[in-house]
Amino acid sequence: MKAFILKSYGGLDKIEFTEMPKPAIKPDEILVQVHAAGLNPIDYMIPKGMFKPIMPIRLPHVVGSDLAGIVVETGSRVTRFKPGDAVFASIFDLPGGSLAEFAAVPEHAAAHKPPNLSFVQAAAIPMVGLTSWQAMRERMQLQPGQKVFIPAGSGGIGTFAIQLAKQLGAIVGTTTSSANVELVRSLGADEVVDYKKHSAEQVLRDYDAILGTLRGDALEKSLTILKPGSQVVSLIGPPDAAFARARGMNFLMKTVFSLLSARIIRRARKHDASYAFLFVRPDGGQLAEIGKLLAEERIRPVIDTVFPFAQAKDGLAYLEQGRSKGKLVVQIRQ
The missing domain is CATH 3.90.180.10 (Medium-chain alcohol dehydrogenases, catalytic domain)
Known part of the structure; x- marks a missing residue:
């Protein structure tokens, strides 16, 4: 082959x-x-x-x-x-x-x-669907009426995650360029920030959760939009000690990941928020549930x-x- x-x-x-x-x-x-x-x-x-x-x-x-x-x-x-x-x-x-x-x-x-x-x-x-499902249903346990920030809404993960969040009854905030504002609105985004004009932290307030999808310091900056008791689930890292334990890594790797994630965990705590790193796993059962939403055309x-x-x-x-x-x-x- x-x-x-x-x-x-x-x-x-x-x-x-x-x-x-x-x-x-x-x-x-x-x-x-x-x-x-x-x-x-x-x-x-x-x-x-x-x-x-x-x-x-x-x-x-x-x-x-x-x-x-x-x-x-x-x-x-x-x-x-x-x-x-x-x-x-x-x-x-x-x-x-x-x-x-x-x-x-x-x-x-x-x-x-x-x-x-x-x-x-x-x-x-599959991957964007499972990532969104495991982040927002398993980790965040997102509830109707809660507000979730999904940056880069026009990307692969963003276009799916926005739609799933809306199916869960959430209020969705996102960022995108001027050319893609209508696209993310058509997917269900409620608050759209044109990142070429403003930053998310200048516009958004009182969010319950952040789905971390961007590298660099974007995640730390966005912490200011959170309200007390909120959650941050990052797809891009840094990995934390819980991730190392879940994969059965040795003491050295657990220590390394604890050090790597210490800064973002500390910053999140200053906003009374929790931080977790998500490494998606294959799951046919969850994919079947996602398939039902697709078959009913509730997500495209x-x-x-x-x-x-x-x-x-x-x-x-x-x-x-x-x-x-x-x-x-x-x-x-x-």
Whole structure:
């Protein structure tokens, strides 16, 4: 099969389009013929070695995390899927990758594709959907009427997270450029800050939660919009000691992450807020719940560009520029 393979760390120039054997599946896995693969920032960060200390992978490694396709084979212990089923899944933080003609997917990571979505649309969902779900439903336990700040509302995570927050009954604040104000409003954003004219902290007040999606000092600056008893859930770090414990890391790594997160935890506490780092996990059950919202058209995929399979590396380079409106998807099979 054809696949995009990372042979050594160093960046996108270390990714090669090559032939390799189809993956052999385990008893609890399904073999999926991949029709489309969604791209996420983690997919260009991993080749650079940015996650090597916390997420070691065995090289060579198939790049990519999200997929949608058709089940062609099932393991002996699989009960929820059969050959011919249309599925979508995130295989992030698992041995395989999605930028390939076939992928081995653990049964627990997959869900049936919503029938009203194309494979391209379905492939745009898994990581942003699961990240938003785990951040706002599990960690924040967001309640109707609460206010959540989701910066970068026109990006891949922002376009989904805004819609999910509205389904949870929240009031949503976001930032975007002038060109994308109408887009984020159409997704449900209540308070929109044009970051070219104002900063979030100049405009927004009395928020219950922040979803941290931007690198640099943006998260610290936005703490001033919080009210007492609020929550900060960051997707970009710094990782905290709880994350190290959850991954079974040694004492040294726990200490390192405690030190790395000490500043933001201290700053959050000054605003009577809690801080947590979220590292998304595959979860087919949650993806099935998200699929119901998609099937009922209560949430819609937002896709910027679809790249042909041979140009997947161009898609990753475009994603790295940070200019996409919604998700980028690679179409592997017509």
